[in-house]
Amino acid sequence: MSALASGGFWAFVGVVAGIYTIFALGLQVQFGFAGLLNFGQVAFMAIGAYTMAILVVKEGWSTWLAAPLGVVAAAAAGLLLGVPALRLRADYFAIVTIAFSEIVRYVATNEDSLTGGSQGTIALGKVGVAAQYNGQWERFQARVQGWLGVSSKDVAMLVIVWIVATILLALVWLAVRTPWGRVLRAIREDEDAAASLGKNVPAYKLQVLALGSGLAGIAGLFYAWQFSFFSPDDFAPLLTFFAWMIVILGGLGRIWAVPVGAGVFGFLFAGTRFLDFRPLSYLSGADRAYVRLIVIGLVIIGLVLLRPQGILGKRDEMVLE
Amino acid sequence: MFWQLLANGLVTGSVIAIAAVGVSLIYGILRLVNFAYGDFMAFGALVTYSFNGPLGLGIVVSTVLGMVATAILSLVLDAALWRPLRARRAGFMSFFLASIGLALVLRQVLLLAYGPQPREYDVNPFKVYVIGSVRLSQAQVITIIVAAAAIVALGIFLSRSTVGRTMRALADDRALAAIAGIDVSRVIAYTWILSGLLAGVAGVLAGLVQTTFDPNFGFQLLLPVFAAVILGGIGNAYGALAGGLALGIAMELSTWSSFFGGVNPVYKPVVAFGVLAAALMVRPQGLFGRARVV
Numbered sequence: 001m002s003a004l005a006s007g008g009f010w011a012f013v014g015v016v017a018g019i020y021t022i023f024a025l026g027l028q029v030q031f032g033f034a035g036l037l038n039f040g041q042v043a044f045m046a047i048g049a050y051t052m053a054i055l056v057v058k059e060g061w062s063t064w065l066a067a068p069l070g071v072v073a074a075a076a077a078g079l080l081l082g083v084p085a086l087r088l089r090a091d092y093f094a095i096v097t098i099a100f101s102e103i104v105r106y107v108a109t110n111e112d113s114l115t116g117g118s119q120g121t122i123a124l125g126k127v128g129v130a131a132q133y134n135g136q137w138e139r140f141q142a143r144v145q146g147w148l149g150v151s152s153k154d155v156a157m158l159v160i161v162w163i164v165a166t167i168l169l170a171l172v173w174l175a176v177r178t179p180w181g182r183v184l185r186a187i188r189e190d191e192d193a194a195a196s197l198g199k200n201v202p203a204y205k206l207q208v209l210a211l212g213s214g215l216a217g218i219a220g221l222f223y224a225w226q227f228s229f230f231s232p233d234d235f236a237p238l239l240t241f242f243a244w245m246i247v248i249l250g251g252l253g254r255i256w257a258v259p260v261g262a263g264v265f266g267f268l269f270a271g272t273r274f275l276d277f278r279p280l281s282y283l284s285g286a287d288r289a290y291v292r293l294i295v296i297g298l299v300i301i302g303l304v305l306l307r308p309q310g311i312l313g314k315r316d317e318m319v320l321e
Numbered sequence: 322m323f324w325q326l327l328a329n330g331l332v333t334g335s336v337i338a339i340a341a342v343g344v345s346l347i348y349g350i351l352r353l354v355n356f357a358y359g360d361f362m363a364f365g366a367l368v369t370y371s372f373n374g375p376l377g378l379g380i381v382v383s384t385v386l387g388m389v390a391t392a393i394l395s396l397v398l399d400a401a402l403w404r405p406l407r408a409r410r411a412g413f414m415s416f417f418l419a420s421i422g423l424a425l426v427l428r429q430v431l432l433l434a435y436g437p438q439p440r441e442y443d444v445n446p447f448k449v450y451v452i453g454s455v456r457l458s459q460a461q462v463i464t465i466i467v468a469a470a471a472i473v474a475l476g477i478f479l480s481r482s483t484v485g486r487t488m489r490a491l492a493d494d495r496a497l498a499a500i501a502g503i504d505v506s507r508v509i510a511y512t513w514i515l516s517g518l519l520a521g522v523a524g525v526l527a528g529l530v531q532t533t534f535d536p537n538f539g540f541q542l543l544l545p546v547f548a549a550v551i552l553g554g555i556g557n558a559y560g561a562l563a564g565g566l567a568l569g570i571a572m573e574l575s576t577w578s579s580f581f582g583g584v585n586p587v588y589k590p591v592v593a594f595g596v597l598a599a600a601l602m603v604r605p606q607g608l609f610g611r612a613r614v615v
Contacts, residue, residue, distance in 0.1 A: 087605055091413055095547045099594045102544055110587045241421050290429040297425030304419045
């Protein structure tokens with residue numbers, strides 16, 4: 001159990017939770033406020049991360065220019081998907097978005113010259129270049145580390161991720177309190193009623209899709225920086241399901257429930273690495289990874305069955321139907 | 322080359338079509354988009370492998386046992402998971418998310434039980450049948466024959482038998498069917514059995530066609546199956562059959578070199594969704610679906 005007591009472990013849980021907070025926040029706006037069933041969220045994370053990595057490593061751009069462009073690319077992809085897909089019924093939309101995320105992953109796996117292929121970003125540039133992108137992020141992280149006076153890189157990352165996450169949470173919290181946010185909730189409750197009051201429902205849905213995609217793009221940037229390399233397999237549909245679990249675990253329609261859900265998820269995800277007590281210690285490391293996902297699957301099923309409003313959800317405003 | 326690809330497409334399409342009927346029937350009756358269906362297929366394929374490989378039973382007997390096991394699994398899960406959700410009058414979202422959780426659990430349990438290494442059935446992979454310019458492996462021939470038999474049997478079952486007709490009635494209008502005296506919970510049980518049997522046979526056929534498979538292979542099959550279900554109009558069994566065959570043929574023919582140089586074969590699943598996207602632009606309710614106000 002010593003690993004659970006070490007600060008490094010908790011910093012890692014915190015970083016994972018922070019990245020997933022930003023990632024799942026987009027889903028919360030899309031589903032918790034506008035009722036959209038986006039099951040392809042991971043695609044936009046991938047697009048953000050890949051756009052940044054490709055521009056920095058292959059095109060030699062500055063990180064501070066490439067990163068915002070990655071977010072813009074993710075949001076633009078959300079619009080591109082939304083224009084045709086939003087015409088579909090909700091259940092078709094859900095399936096089409098999963099398919100979109102798989103198509104993005106197929107392209108990333110197979111277009112070696114663009115993305116580095118199945119080897120991932122390690123194959124993007126010369127050896128040593130890909131590892132560090134161009135060093136700008138590492139220097140920034142080191143400066144934050146020095147400024148905070150902490151010994152671990154992870155703690156610096158933890159602080160950066162959570163500052164960004166808190167700002168984004170606050171902005172979204174403010175946004176859903178405006179008339180714009182009220183229209184979203186009206187669309188969630190009754191699309192036809194909102195339309196009959198002269199609200200341009202497809203435009204609102206597109207805006208929410210682009211907003212959520214952009215947030216996923218930001219999460220993708222941090223994912224890329226935290227793990228140095230990534231490959232298409234890091235963006236499997238599983239990540240989208242994790243984000244859904246976070247949103248429902250925390251509570252639907254409540255912005256500040258997202259970090260709570262992400263914290264529980266981060267602990268489940270990273271903490272179950274340490275399931276090394278008997279009888280689980282008889283299992284090999286790979287087998288314990290399977291057990292970890294079984295636990296997460298059971299949590300999803302258990303939530304749906306037993307507590308559809310999540311930990312912090314308001315039962316009278318929104319319950320999972 | 323064209324005929325070879327068409328034959329390959331028929332093989333791929335048959336497997337997709339059988340699975341798509343299983344998904345579509347369950348959707349029609351329970352309004353459940355079963356995301357775990359790919360893992361049901363993997364379950365059927367691996368249980369069949371257990372009887373066929375380690376226990377040394379013939380492939381036909383093993384397949385039947387694998388299908389029965391998948392049907393039993395479906396019934397057990399209905400009692401443990403889906404019935405409580407129905408009792409709560411849960412909506413689309415709950416069902417879909419629960420099936421995602423179930424897919425996760427099922428796949429990891431299969432990985433724990435069978436490990437990630439590829440498996441293959443005890444059949445002769447080198448026996449080849451030549452018909453004109455088309456060469457088919459034994460597995461492909463078996464797939465076409467089994468699929469054709471299954472499709473005909475399914476068509477007769479749905480159109481002629483009482484159970485099949487009540488299933489379609491229920492899919493069409495649940496309240497009306499219940500008023501007409503149909504025992505809804507019995508039909509639901511029959512539907513799970515049928516969808517489980519179909520998942521089992523589709524899994525085995527997919528395993529035969531691919532020659533090797535592992536616990537993850539169900540999920541890779543799932544997206545073309547979903548595309549076929551939507552293409553045919555979700556909930557419509559005949560539409561799912563037609564959608565599956567059409568997509569299978571489209572996926573294989575897209576690699577034909579005379580067709581704009583041919584698509585890279587790795588993008589076959591993308592082709593399935595390209596076709597689907599094009600079709601939905603014209604008919605948002607699917608080829609055989611009815612436009613209705615929900």
